[in-house]
Amino acid sequence: MNRGPFIFIGVFIVLAFSWANLVHKPVQESGQLAAYFSDSERMPRLLPGEAEQGRQVYQQMGCVSCHTQQSRLESGFDIQRGWGSRQSVARDYIDQSPSLIGDRRLGPDLSNAAAGDRDREWHHLHFYNPQITSKGSNMPSYSFLYDKTAVMGQKSDRALNLPEEFAVESGYQIVPSRRAEALVAYMLSLQVDYDLPEAPNPEKIGL
Amino acid sequence: MKLISNICSSLSPEFSGDSKHREGQLSIDGSVRFQLLGLIKSAIFWLVVSILFGLIASIKLHSPGFLGHCEWLTYGKVEPVFWNSLIYGWLFNAGLACSFWLLVRLGGAPAGNGFLLTVSLSIWNVALIVGLLGILMGGMLPITWRDSFTVSGQLPYEWLEMPAFIVPVLLAAFLGMGLWGVLAFRERVHRVVYASQWYILAALFAFAWIYTVVQVMLMSQPAQGTLQYLIGSWYANNLLMVVIVPFALAVVYYMLPKVLGKPIVGYNHSGKAFWSWILFASSAGSAELLYGPVPSWVSSVGIIAAFGILYPLSIFSIQFLSTLFASFSRIWETISLRFIFFGCIGFLLFGCYFIYGSLRVTQDVVQFSSFNNGVQLLGLLGFATMVFSGCLYFILSRLLNKELPSAGLAELHFWMQLLGVFLVVSSLITGGMQEGELMNGSVTGVLSIVANMKSYYAMATLGMGLILVGAIGFMISFSMLLLSERSGKETTVNLIEESPDLEVSAT
Numbered sequence: 001m002n003r004g005p006f007i008f009i010g011v012f013i014v015l016a017f018s019w020a021n022l023v024h025k026p027v028q029e030s031g032q033l034a035a036y037f038s039d040s041e042r043m044p045r046l047l048p049g050e051a052e053q054g055r056q057v058y059q060q061m062g063c064v065s066c067h068t069q070q071s072r073l074e075s076g077f078d079i080q081r082g083w084g085s086r087q088s089v090a091r092d093y094i095d096q097s098p099s100l101i102g103d104r105r106l107g108p109d110l111s112n113a114a115a116g117d118r119d120r121e122w123h124h125l126h127f128y129n130p131q132i133t134s135k136g137s138n139m140p141s142y143s144f145l146y147d148k149t150a151v152m153g154q155k156s157d158r159a160l161n162l163p164e165e166f167a168v169e170s171g172y173q174i175v176p177s178r179r180a181e182a183l184v185a186y187m188l189s190l191q192v193d194y195d196l197p198e199a200p201n202p203e204k205i206g207l
Numbered sequence: 208m209k210l211i212s213n214i215c216s217s218l219s220p221e222f223s224g225d226s227k228h229r230e231g232q233l234s235i236d237g238s239v240r241f242q243l244l245g246l247i248k249s250a251i252f253w254l255v256v257s258i259l260f261g262l263i264a265s266i267k268l269h270s271p272g273f274l275g276h277c278e279w280l281t282y283g284k285v286e287p288v289f290w291n292s293l294i295y296g297w298l299f300n301a302g303l304a305c306s307f308w309l310l311v312r313l314g315g316a317p318a319g320n321g322f323l324l325t326v327s328l329s330i331w332n333v334a335l336i337v338g339l340l341g342i343l344m345g346g347m348l349p350i351t352w353r354d355s356f357t358v359s360g361q362l363p364y365e366w367l368e369m370p371a372f373i374v375p376v377l378l379a380a381f382l383g384m385g386l387w388g389v390l391a392f393r394e395r396v397h398r399v400v401y402a403s404q405w406y407i408l409a410a411l412f413a414f415a416w417i418y419t420v421v422q423v424m425l426m427s428q429p430a431q432g433t434l435q436y437l438i439g440s441w442y443a444n445n446l447l448m449v450v451i452v453p454f455a456l457a458v459v460y461y462m463l464p465k466v467l468g469k470p471i472v473g474y475n476h477s478g479k480a481f482w483s484w485i486l487f488a489s490s491a492g493s494a495e496l497l498y499g500p501v502p503s504w505v506s507s508v509g510i511i512a513a514f515g516i517l518y519p520l521s522i523f524s525i526q527f528l529s530t531l532f533a534s535f536s537r538i539w540e541t542i543s544l545r546f547i548f549f550g551c552i553g554f555l556l557f558g559c560y561f562i563y564g565s566l567r568v569t570q571d572v573v574q575f576s577s578f579n580n581g582v583q584l585l586g587l588l589g590f591a592t593m594v595f596s597g598c599l600y601f602i603l604s605r606l607l608n609k610e611l612p613s614a615g616l617a618e619l620h621f622w623m624q625l626l627g628v629f630l631v632v633s634s635l636i637t638g639g640m641q642e643g644e645l646m647n648g649s650v651t652g653v654l655s656i657v658a659n660m661k662s663y664y665a666m667a668t669l670g671m672g673l674i675l676v677g678a679i680g681f682m683i684s685f686s687m688l689l690l691s692e693r694s695g696k697e698t699t700v701n702l703i704e705e706s707p708d709l710e711v712s713a714t
Contacts, residue, residue, distance in 0.1 A: 002400045004392055004408060011409045011485060015416050015449070018489040022441050022509075023420065026502050031431050060346035060360035062283020062368075068575060072498040075571050076647040088500045093432030100363050101436045103495040105575035105646060106268075108653050130271070136654050138271045138664075144278040179346070 033091050036196055043194045044092050047186070054186025057145075057179045059100065066106035066139065069190070073200050082116065083109040084192060086201035092192060107139055113190040123184045124160055124176055132166055145180040148172055209692070216693045217607050218244070229700045231315075236606050238317035239307060242324040243606060244689070246304035247599060249332045251685050253296025254592075254678045260289040262671040265631075269664040279343040287361055287368035288339050293587060294366060294446070295335055295377070300328075301595040302454035303384060306407040308602050309461050310388055313404055314395025320387055327383025334376040338369030345370070364425065364439030366446060371426045378418050385411040402477040406457035409485060413449040417442050433500045437493075444492035447586055449485055452554075455591040456484075456523075458598045459551060463530050466544045466601070467537060472529035473522070480522035487515030494565045495579055513565035520558040527551045542617045546597025549625055553589030560585060560636065572647055577663075578639030581632050588628045588674070596624065596681065603688055609697045612687035616680050623677030630670030638663030 036043045047055065058064075071084025078084050088111060093099060118126075122133060128146050130137040146160070151173050158181075159173040168174060176184070195201070218241060264286045266273045274280045311318045345360015361368040369377075388411050392404065421442050424430050430438060460477070464470050471477070493509030531538065531548055538548045560582045563569055573579065604611060611617055642660055645651045696702060 002398060004389070004400070007400075007405050007408050008412055010482065011412050012416070014482075014485045015413055015445075015489055017486075018441075018445070019416075019420060022490060022493065022505055023424070023438055026437060026505060027424070027430050027434055030502065031434055033431060056360075057346060059363055061281060062287060062342075062361060062363075064363040065283045065286045070499050075498045075574065077650050080650050090431075090433045090500050093500065096432050097429050097435065098363050099432055099435040101433060101499065102363065103365065103436075103440070103575060103579070104577075106657075134654060136658055138268055138657050140267065140271050140282045141275050142281070144276060144281075 030090055033094050035094065036091060038194075041194075043196060044095060044192075045194070046095060047189055050182050050185040051189035052186075053179075054182035054184070054189075055096075055100070057183045058186055059098065061142070061183075063110075064100055064102040065104060067108070067110045068102040068105050069109065069111040070101050071109055071111050071192075073202070073205065078109060079202060081108070082112070084112050086192070086195070086199050088192065089196060089199045091196055091198070107137075110187070110190055111192055114188045115191055115193070118187075120184055120188065121161065123187050124180065125162070127180060127183065128160055128162075128174060129166060132163060142180070142183075145177050145183070146174050147177055149175055210690055213690050213692050217609070217689050220608055220693065220698070229703070232312070232605070233608065233700060235311050235315070235317050236308075238319070238321070239311055239324075240606055242321055242328065243304050243308055243602070245325065245328055246300045246307070247603065247685070249328070250297050250300035250304060250595075250599070251678070251682050253292050253300060253335075255675070255682055257289055257292035257297055258671060258675045258678050260285050260292060262668065262675055264289050265664060265668040265671045269661050269668065278347060284343050284345070284361065288342050290366055291342070291368055292335070292339060294451070295338075295369075296332075298451055298454075298587060298591055298595070300332070301599060302410075302451065302591070303328075303388075305458050305595055305598045305602065306410070306454055307388060307391065308606070309403050309457060310391045310395075310407060313397065313401050313461070314392060315397040316394050318387075318391040318394060320390055323383055323390075324387040327380045327387070331377060331380035331384065334373050334380060335369075338373035338377070341370035341373060342368050364435070365443045367421060367425070367439060367442065374418070374422050374426050378415075378422055381418065382415060385415055402460040402471075402474070402481065403457040405481050406453040406460070409481075410450045410453040410457070413445065413453070413485075413489075417445045417450070436499070437496060437501045437505065440493060440496055445489055447583060448488035448492065451591050452488070452586065453484075455550070455554070455594045458594045459527060459547060459554075462543065462547050462594075462598055462601065463527065466541055466547075467530065467534045469530065469534065471526050472533065473526050476522050476526065480519040480526075483515065484519040487512045487519070491516055491565060492561070494570050495574065497567065497570045497574060510565050510567065513562050516558060516562055520555070520562075523558075524555050527555075541601075542611070542614070542621060543597040543601040545621060546593050546600070546624075550590050550593035550597065553585060553593055553628070557582065557586040557590050573639055573643035574647060576639040576643035576646060577635045578643060581635030581639055584628075584635060585632045589632055592628070593624065596620070603685065605703055607688060608700070608702055609688055609691065609693065610702070612684060612691055616684045616687075620677040620680040620684065623673045623680065627670040627673030627675075627677060630673065631667050632670075634663040634666035634670065638667075 070088040071078040071086070073079065073087040093101070126133045127142040129141045129143060130139040148168060149172065151171055155173050156175050159175050162168065162174060263274065263280065264282060267282045267285065342361040360370065362371060388407065392408065420438070424438050425435055429435055460471065490512035491509055492513065493506045496509070497506045528551070531551065538544050564573065564579060564582050600611065600617060638660055642656060645656045645659065
């Protein structure tokens, strides 16, 4: 092994092998998935405009550091925890770029964040200060996405209804910024409530 | 004025005395002194920056209100800045500084093309600052500016969070540095190529390869949906296993015989270890893809390849441990060797945990927990950081022909780093197992899992704090070394006794 080119060519071949196998082949095989239509409804659904902006906020704030968006059927308790009703499959993600799947779960999986009974108000309170809705959480507060404004005459109808101990001085109110509204719209659009023929669910695999 | 003249004397020293051997080395060192000091200065700066961000991120996990009102310091930004400055800042600058020094020393000839290296390392570090600011400021730029970037703010791929527009710049800067390395290698006069050189060439080439794949398949023409996730994970694994680990292995192969004055035990097995490491490590480690929306055979290939790592790992452990234990008492004599000894232990543990973590049964428990990050940090901090720190002390005193300003400071660096890394890694690994058991093995509510993890997060914070103290000690040592006045003894070429070039005759 006293020749540079020999090492270069060897390393090139090995890495090319790894790339061809683990990157190129999957891209060739399943890199051109199309949406699935059932009763002329497109699956997966496209995000509404405001939710698409919220997706960007989600990306910029680095929510992937703590949240995944994928539910697993063969391992863990994702279904029992209510984080999904079936296995996530590649087709669920065809419209998403960059992909926010994530591989770290400090908090719950969010692929079905809209599924429960959490409404707009809950999410706003949660983002403004997670301690309001989830005492003891270590999710950071996103209060910088909210504006503190003086109440002019009547309180804005978008202002948060803060509980007593988190309330601001009287005469002031907390109003979501555009980014906060977009983020909540995104949360409320996250729902995988459609079926795909290739997606395993508990019934299909007989659980 | 005095400081300036001291710096000048550090950068272009004048020596007296005669020793043919050492004079040759000094002229080799002289040909790269300015550039290597540039790399080392940046490396140490980034080490302090990254650990500072790591500390902030770690504190935020148990006290989420800490610095909570700063948008640019929110957890989701601080955490990627920690990883990116650790890898592309500290580990790359330090790894390249060590590698380039090894290349010229092993080659036995002064290197040319200093300008190429100066320019590309400056671009690399400036681009890195811009990229990290891109993460921190994402979403805070005025709307009109925001539209002018392809993607504003950070990307959601592991170890690739810097905005897309900076990737081609970093790639170009790296190609410049890599080209310099290859040219320095070609200008060698010792024709025998030592194991360290294989690893360096492999790492230089591998990074150019995988970063090009990233640029083409993730940035310019992103692949569809989940495949981006797959490409990102392939990249991160290869960055760790066939770029950073080889840089550090190159240092170990050089430093052990150099400091101990004895060749590596069983050196003739090195070729097998090299090729099998590159082969298996480049395909292993898709464990986090398990059960996800990507083809399942990809993770199966990863598991099989992870088993293959056992083979080179056994060769490494026999080589390194036999060499070290044969002169065990000497480990305490030099600070460099002490770092490297614990680095080797860190590497063997890392290899074992890596294989263990690739098993399906392990991932059933630890998937998505802090376990995987703990194993990565075992490789990045426990192995590469320890080994590079040790090698930098060795290089610095030779490059500047000066003695360490304070043994106590280096000692402080060593102990703080060792204890800190131990605390961080063990809290993430054991905490991750507990976290994973609750998260994947039960339906325990997330809030009670958070409460359960508090003590582990606190332990990691303590560890990060210790590493930070050590890193600051390192920075002070470096500054003092650079700024101190050259004593009479330090102008003689015989200040440092070099052991013979064992590596040239090793084959």
